[in-house]
Amino acid sequence: MRYLPLTDTDRQAMLATIGAASVDDLFVDVPEVARLDGPIHGLPMHASEMAVERHMKALAAKNLVAGEVPFFLGAGAYRHHVPASVDTIIQRGEFLTAYTPYQPEIAQGTLQVLFEFQTQVARLYGCAVANASLYDGSTACWEAVAMATRITRRSRAVLSGALHPHYAQVVKTMAHFTGDTIADALPAITPDPELSGLIGRIDEDTACVVVQYPDILGRIADLTPIAEAAHAKGALLVVVNTEPVALGAIKSPGEMGADIVVGEGQSLGVGLQFGGPYLGLFAVRDPKHVRQMPGRLCGETTDAEGKRGFVLTLSTREQHIRREKATSNICTNSGLCALAFTAHMTLLGEKGLRQLAAENHRLACLAADRLAKVPGVKVLNNAFFNEFTLMLGGKPAREIIRDLADRGVLGGVSLGRLYPGVAALEHALLVAVTETTTEEDIERLAHELEASIKETV
């Protein structure tokens, strides 16, 4: 067995040192009834690299690979080109096979990366401080709500109807158990986000209002009025971003008055990976809120010789010190994904991120214009970044999506799948366009979409 270095001779010598006759003697505390007598039934026996590779490749071959077809899916997970050097960096064994940096003298690599990551995220979000990452955008969203309830000592959160429904579900799942009240809504299907209704739902008991930017329908709006309305009632504004590339083109949530900004960082460096692992981003605009933040934080300090170095800090917020009084139960973060994000962001820099954002937007505008010409298709959005909503005639969007997949086009995300039972959204299709989309892809989608809609008429 290629991963087990002990030989039988070693094992015998070690048992002699221990004073045990056999390995089974070491399992003497396991009650006899619970011991298995041989290799467990139901699993195959060990296999060679070649055999395992064959098995896994056969499974992989059953999936339609995004990069091999015209591809337009988004809704919280975006396909971007990741430079080749990002993967070689994250495969450095010193990063890949390290642990949480509990011994900072021999973990400066990870720690400095986290410090750079925190700085990049804070600046991208227009915030003062970002943490060292959480699991993903949806769990970061709940952590933001929980943090707002701690800060305001209120227990009601108002969710925008245009918050990603999976994020809203996560918040509602958690709130059910913590006893917090969640006021959610369905999205108004309008060309611009409907802010006045949201503002009207903020009251004196509201801990926070949660808004997605760009929202689940791809729309964008100035959030300053919501920030002002929330602050006037003593509530915090939580802004959720699922596409960090957008912030290379549009104003940061921080500059519009967001108090807590959270999001999904998967777009940069991480890849689609069928939904995970992803990268939860979490930042606060006002440094006074730092001590209420969840998750790991890396801070600068000096060593005994006065050299600059980095450590995990403010750990008195965390479970391994505070136990049941911790700000969160989170232990691990998403370290390697944070490294991938940071390496990708370093390659882009200010200039590259702005170029990337502009290219995404240019192609998205092109796609919106082309698709608007398909009979039976309307573009809902006035403004958008790289994702917009189409209202389709004919069959429900869900059926059209399956139809398109059979024609070799991954045409978008059906909003009917995200909002089951909401009749108004059954014919809505969310289309994302990135720098990986070609003009031929757009033409192909337009063509197949037209054909699919026609078939039903």
Next chain:
Amino acid sequence: MNAPNKSGWKPEMQVAEDGFLGGPVTTTGNRALMLEEPLLFEIGRAEVTGVDLPEVDASAATRLGGLERADAIGLVGLTEPETVRHYTRLSRQNYGIDLGFFPLGSCTMKHNPRLNEKMARLPGFADIHPLAPQNAVQGALEVVHQLGGWLCTLTGMPAVAMSPKAGAHGELCGILAIRAAHEARGDAREVVLVPESAHGTNPATAAFANYRVEDIPATPEGRVDVAALKARLGPDVAAVMITNPNTCGLFEKDFREIADAVHAAGGYVYCDGANFNAIVGKVRPGDLGVDAMHINLHKTFSTPHGGGGPGSGPVVLSEALAPYAPLPFIRQNEGGEFYLVEEENREERGPSFGRMTAFHGQMGMFTRALTYMLSHGADGLKQVAEDAVLNANYILRSMEDILHAPFASSGPCMHEALFGDKDFTEGLSTLDVAKGLIDEGYHPMTVYFPLVVHGAMLVEPTETESKAAIDQFITAFRSVVTRALEGDEALKQAPYYAPRRRLDETAAARKPKLAYEG
């Protein structure tokens, strides 16, 4: 000071009076292969990029609703060669399993097979979207289904929730299922019992789910005090959370008896499966009366720790808790097609407590873990547990003559050996031993955990070390411990040879500097 001392520790470099390293000062601050590296923000520039993209056409029409980001973001870029060098140099200031022995107790730093990495990167797994039409991702759903099925087989449990993103998230999943099960029968319970030796995540998780946490004491032999636990059971106790094997490295031999008592009192048994690697293929937790247990794929099934995540924490569930499992989950229809049960499948979702993360879980970790399971097979996994336990007992018995091993007389340990600082010279501590081991070229063991042992040192060798590597570690560990016992003051300044000397954590917390300013 540079003369060999009684313990045989021989610093070969000149050490000055003040305890710091001598030798000529270099112009760069580098010491040959030990290279200093500035922060990205000190070397990057706003106008530099390492990616070739079209120039921005400022005259192009936009549909950004007048929200253009006008001000500088404050990011900097590097070209590809500079980026690769920057992060390669940083990587060399890190200790990883690839570099050496990493006996961090409870964390299971075993070898990460590279085949796992290769398989996870197959485009058929890495380049598929979580919301792709399900007819386009049958292979991915099959991976999750197959892995989940094997986790059930290995644990003897009937159901599994695959979406939790890490161990602590898995704990939350199990505790929420317990809360939902009690709620469903109108049985409001407020208390979760947690042994004092538990991981900090256990009480934090229970509190996060709005339970009151009460400690259960340990016996002098390092196991849960069964009598105290039984005495506390009652109609207000929702669950007990027990780690097995426990954090003292011992198997909870009365687990079945505890589980039966908890069940009789109407509660559920949560098992923290962080240490499942000690018993995989040897014992099925389902046979011990467990209702919910998370499995850290990054521990037992070798997915990389990545400098602190991503992890993955599937949770196996008993018949009683299975109906409450989170969305989404995977089923197979009569035609053999796999499908996801989500919010819209109103009948099939049953009383599920809902969604705890946006998508389906850590697919990238599932492919790695499945690759590992296939590589080892049923026979290999059993050998994994046996070798892990053998290695830990070998270390325990090779150290107990000089180092306080509080539970050495409680019988064999499982996959980790626990020591304390009882006989150290006044002024020397477990931390000093840890830092001394760094100079010897090792990542230290877990220190000051579990809390039930003073100055705890928890050593977990794992099964992927050779006897020669373990023997060399024992020699070094004995030497450093001897220095602590004999009062070698030099140990207080260790490490001498790491990229940094001891770091001032107090200053970092007092005036937090959490982002680059400038």
